[in-house]
Amino acid sequence: MAKTYQIAVIPGDGTGPEVIREGVKVLEAVSVKHGFKLELEEFDFGGERYKRTGETLPDSALNELSKKDAIYLGAIGHPDVKPGILEKGILLKLRFALDQYINLRPVKLYEGVYTPLKDKGPADIDFVVIRENTEGLYTGAGGFLKKGTPDEIAIQESINTRKGVERCLRYAFEYCRKRNKKKELLLCGKTNVLTYAFDLWERTFHELAQEYTDIKIQYAHVDATCMWMVKNPEWFDVIVTDNMFGDIITDLGAIIQGGMGIAAGANINPEGVSMFEPIGGSAPKYAGKNMINPLAAICAGQMMLETLGEERAAADVEQAVMKALKKDIKSLSAGKMGMSTSEVGDLIAKYV
Amino acid sequence: MAKTYQIAVIPGDGTGPEVIREGVKVLEAVSVKHGFKLELEEFDFGGERYKRTGETLPDSALNELSKKDAIYLGAIGHPDVKPGILEKGILLKLRFALDQYINLRPVKLYEGVYTPLKDKGPADIDFVVIRENTEGLYTGAGGFLKKGTPDEIAIQESINTRKGVERCLRYAFEYCRKRNKKKELLLCGKTNVLTYAFDLWERTFHELAQEYTDIKIQYAHVDATCMWMVKNPEWFDVIVTDNMFGDIITDLGAIIQGGMGIAAGANINPEGVSMFEPIGGSAPKYAGKNMINPLAAICAGQMMLETLGEERAAADVEQAVMKALKKDIKSLSAGKMGMSTSEVGDLIAKYV
Numbered sequence: 211m212a213k214t215y216q217i218a219v220i221p222g223d224g225t226g227p228e229v230i231r232e233g234v235k236v237l238e239a240v241s242v243k244h245g246f247k248l249e250l251e252e253f254d255f256g257g258e259r260y261k262r263t264g265e266t267l268p269d270s271a272l273n274e275l276s277k278k279d280a281i282y283l284g285a286i287g288h289p290d291v292k293p294g295i296l297e298k299g300i301l302l303k304l305r306f307a308l309d310q311y312i313n314l315r316p317v318k319l320y321e322g323v324y325t326p327l328k329d330k331g332p333a334d335i336d337f338v339v340i341r342e343n344t345e346g347l348y349t350g351a352g353g354f355l356k357k358g359t360p361d362e363i364a365i366q367e368s369i370n371t372r373k374g375v376e377r378c379l380r381y382a383f384e385y386c387r388k389r390n391k392k393k394e395l396l397l398c399g400k401t402n403v404l405t406y407a408f409d410l411w412e413r414t415f416h417e418l419a420q421e422y423t424d425i426k427i428q429y430a431h432v433d434a435t436c437m438w439m440v441k442n443p444e445w446f447d448v449i450v451t452d453n454m455f456g457d458i459i460t461d462l463g464a465i466i467q468g469g470m471g472i473a474a475g476a477n478i479n480p481e482g483v484s485m486f487e488p489i490g491g492s493a494p495k496y497a498g499k500n501m502i503n504p505l506a507a508i509c510a511g512q513m514m515l516e517t518l519g520e521e522r523a524a525a526d527v528e529q530a531v532m533k534a535l536k537k538d539i540k541s542l543s544a545g546k547m548g549m550s551t552s553e554v555g556d557l558i559a560k561y562v
Numbered sequence: 563m564a565k566t567y568q569i570a571v572i573p574g575d576g577t578g579p580e581v582i583r584e585g586v587k588v589l590e591a592v593s594v595k596h597g598f599k600l601e602l603e604e605f606d607f608g609g610e611r612y613k614r615t616g617e618t619l620p621d622s623a624l625n626e627l628s629k630k631d632a633i634y635l636g637a638i639g640h641p642d643v644k645p646g647i648l649e650k651g652i653l654l655k656l657r658f659a660l661d662q663y664i665n666l667r668p669v670k671l672y673e674g675v676y677t678p679l680k681d682k683g684p685a686d687i688d689f690v691v692i693r694e695n696t697e698g699l700y701t702g703a704g705g706f707l708k709k710g711t712p713d714e715i716a717i718q719e720s721i722n723t724r725k726g727v728e729r730c731l732r733y734a735f736e737y738c739r740k741r742n743k744k745k746e747l748l749l750c751g752k753t754n755v756l757t758y759a760f761d762l763w764e765r766t767f768h769e770l771a772q773e774y775t776d777i778k779i780q781y782a783h784v785d786a787t788c789m790w791m792v793k794n795p796e797w798f799d800v801i802v803t804d805n806m807f808g809d810i811i812t813d814l815g816a817i818i819q820g821g822m823g824i825a826a827g828a829n830i831n832p833e834g835v836s837m838f839e840p841i842g843g844s845a846p847k848y849a850g851k852n853m854i855n856p857l858a859a860i861c862a863g864q865m866m867l868e869t870l871g872e873e874r875a876a877a878d879v880e881q882a883v884m885k886a887l888k889k890d891i892k893s894l895s896a897g898k899m900g901m902s903t904s905e906v907g908d909l910i911a912k913y914v
C-alpha cells in the first residue's frame with residue numbers, strides 16, 4: 211500500500227498561494243513517480259483572515275497542525291497589517307509552538323544562476339546555515355520603562371538555555387557529519403561582546419566537540435562571518451548560530467545564491483512536525499500576476515520530501531530545478547524568467 | 563600663532579604601531595602644509611601591557627585622555643589574551659567612558675580598488691553608516707542562571723534609552739542634511755521581532771522626522787539591509803542603526819568598499835573627545851614585517867582632521883589616498899600592495 215503523508219498547506223498572503231500552487235504541482239508529480247501519496251489540507255491563516263476576523267493562529271489550529279506530517283507554507287505578510295502582528299502571530303508562533311528548533315538554510319549556487327559576487331561560481335558557494343529557531347532575541351522577552359517619556363528605556367532580552375543551545379549544536383554536528391563535505395563546523399557568534407549568551411554557546415560547542423572528534427570546529431564573530439560570506443564563501447561548510455545572527459546571515463546567504471527567487475528554508479523539529487517555506491516575503495505587488503518565481507517554494511517542497519524520508523524524490527526535484535535553471539530560466543527575478551509562474555511549475559513537474 | 567591639537571596616540575597591538583606610524587607621518591606632513599600643530603602623546607594600552615601588568619585601561623588614564631582633542635588608535639587584540647578582555651577593557655571602555663555615542667563609518671569605493679561585487683563601481687558604493695555606540699547589546703547587561711548545569715540560562719540584554727536613541731538619530735538627521743547627497747536616511751532595525759527596542763527607535767525616528775522635513779525617511783529590516791548592501795548598494799545614502807546591527811553592517815560595508823585595508827571609523831562624542839581607528843584587527847601574523855596596509859589608519863587620520871575642523875587638510879589627505887589608489891597601489895592586501903607599509907606612508911605624505 212502506498213505511503214501517505216498528511217500535509218498542512220498554508221498558502222498565506224500575496225504571492226504565497228501562487229508559488230505554493232506550483233510547489234504542490236511538482237510534489238504531486240514526483241509522488242506519482244515514486245509511489246507515495248500526499249493528503250493536503252489547506253489552512254487560510256494570513257493577513258486576509260486577520261483583517262476579517264482579528265485572528266492570527268487559533269490554538270485549535272495548532273492542535274490540528276501538530277498532527278500532520280509536515281507543513282508547507284507560502285508567505286506571511288500583508289501591506290495593510292502593522293509589521294510584527296502576522297510575523298509574531300503566525301510564523302514565529304508556529305516555530306515556537308511546534309518547537310521547530312532548527313532553521314535549516316542551504317546556501318547553494320546552481321549553475322546558470324546569477325550571483326552578485328565577482329569571481330565566484332557554483333563550486334565556491336555551497337554551504338549550509340543552521341540557525342537556532344526558538345530562543346535568543348526571538349523569545350519576545352523585554353519591555354518598556356517610562357514609555358513615552360524622555361526617560362524611556364526599552365529592553366530586549368536574548369534568552370539562551372543550555373538545553374536549547376545544546377540540541378541545536380548537536381543537530382549541527384550530526385548534520386555536518388552526515389553532509390560529509392569538509393566536516394568543518396563553524397560557530398558564528400560574538401563572544402567578545404555578548405559575553406553571557408555566547409559564552410554558553412561556546413562552552414557547549416567545545417563540550418560537544420569532544421564527542422565529534424571527526425568534525426573540525428571553528429569560530430568566527432558574526433561581523434567577520436558576513437565579510438567572508440561575500441569575500442570567501444568557499445571557506446564555509448556548515449555554520450551554526452543563534453536566532454538573530456542566523457536571520458541576518460541566512461538572508462545574506464540567500465542573496466549570494468541568487469536571491470529570494472531560489473532560497474528555501476526548513477523549520478525543523480526532528481521529533482515533531484516541521485515546516486517548509488520559501489524565505490522571500492509575500493511580494494504583494496506581484497500578487498495575482500503569474501509573474502513571481504516559484505522555484506523557492508519548489509525547493510522548500512524538496513526539503514520537505516528530504517525530511518519526510520523521500521530522499522530519492524527530493525533528489526529528482528533538485529535535478530529538475532537544476533536542469534531548468536541551466537537550460538530554460540532566464541533570470542530568477544519576478545517577470546524576467548522568460549516564462550510565467552505556472553509555466554515554471556509545469557516545466558519542473560515535467561522534468562521530475 | 564599656529565593652532566595646536568593635543569592628540570593621544572594608542573598604537574596598540576600587532577600591526578597597530580606600524581600603521582599608526584604611517585598615519586602620523588601623513589598627519590605631520592599635512593599639518594605643516596596647513597599651518598597647524600599636533601602635539602602627540604603616546605599611551606601603551608594593549609595586550610602587551612595587559613600581559614605585563616594585568617591592567618587594561620586605568621581610570622587615571624581615562625582622565626588624561628578626556629583632556630585631549632582627539633584619540634588616534636591603532637588596533638587592540640592579542641593572540642595570547644582571551645577574546646573579550648582587551649575589547650571590553652580598552653576599546654569598548656573608551657567608547658563608553660568618553661561617551662562616544664556615534665560610530666561613523668563611510669563606505670566608499672575609491673577608483674582602482676577591488677570590490678567583490680559584480681557590476682558595481684565607485685558611483686554605486688558611496689554611503690555612510692551611523693551606528694549607535696554606547697547602548698544596545700553592548701552595555702554588557704545580562705547574566706547566567708544555574709551556570710554549568712543542564713538547566714543553565716544565559717541572558718544578554720539590549721538596553722536602549724530614549725536619550726541615547728534620540729541623540730544618535732538627531733546626529734544622523736543632521737549628518738544626512740549636511741552630506742546633502744540624496745537626503746535619504748534609512749533606519750535599519752528589526753521592528754517585527756525586536757518589538758521593544760526597535761519600537762523605541764522607530765517612534766523616535768518618526769518624531770524627529772517632523773523636524774527634518776527636507777530628509778526622506780526610510781526603514782529596512784537588518785536582514786534586508788544586508789541583502790541590499792550586496793545587491794543594490796547604490797540605494798543607500800545614510801543608514802542609522804543600533805550598536806549590534808551597526809557592528810555587522812559596517813563590516814559588510816568594509817568588505818564591499820575593498821576590505822580592512824581601507825576601512826576607517828570614528829567614535830564620536832560631538833561634545834567631547836572622539837577617537838579614530840582603522841577598523842581592521844591587529845593582524846598579529848603581519849606584525850613587524852612592514853607588509854600591512856596603512857591606508858585605513860591614514861583614512862582614520864583624515865576623519866580626525868575633519869572632526870577637528872581641519873576640513874581642507876582632511877580633503878588633501880583623501881585626494882592623496884585617491885591618487886595613490888588610482889596610480890600606484892596594486893592591491894589593498896597585506897604584502898600585495900607593490901610596496902611596503904612605510905613606502906605607502908611616504909607616498910601619501912608626498913602627495914598631500
Ligand SMILES: CC(C)[C@H](C(=O)O)[C@@H](O)C(=O)O
Pocket residue numbers: 297298301302457489754755785
Ligand atoms: C518574517 C520574520 C519574522 C522572519 C524572521 O526574522 O525569522 C524572516 O526574516 C525569516 O528569516 O524567516
Ligand SMILES: CC(C)[C@H](C(=O)O)[C@@H](O)C(=O)O
Pocket residue numbers: 402403433649650653654809841
Ligand atoms: C572589537 C569589537 C569589540 C568591535 C565591536 O564589536 O564594536 C569591532 O568589531 C568594531 O566594530 O569596532
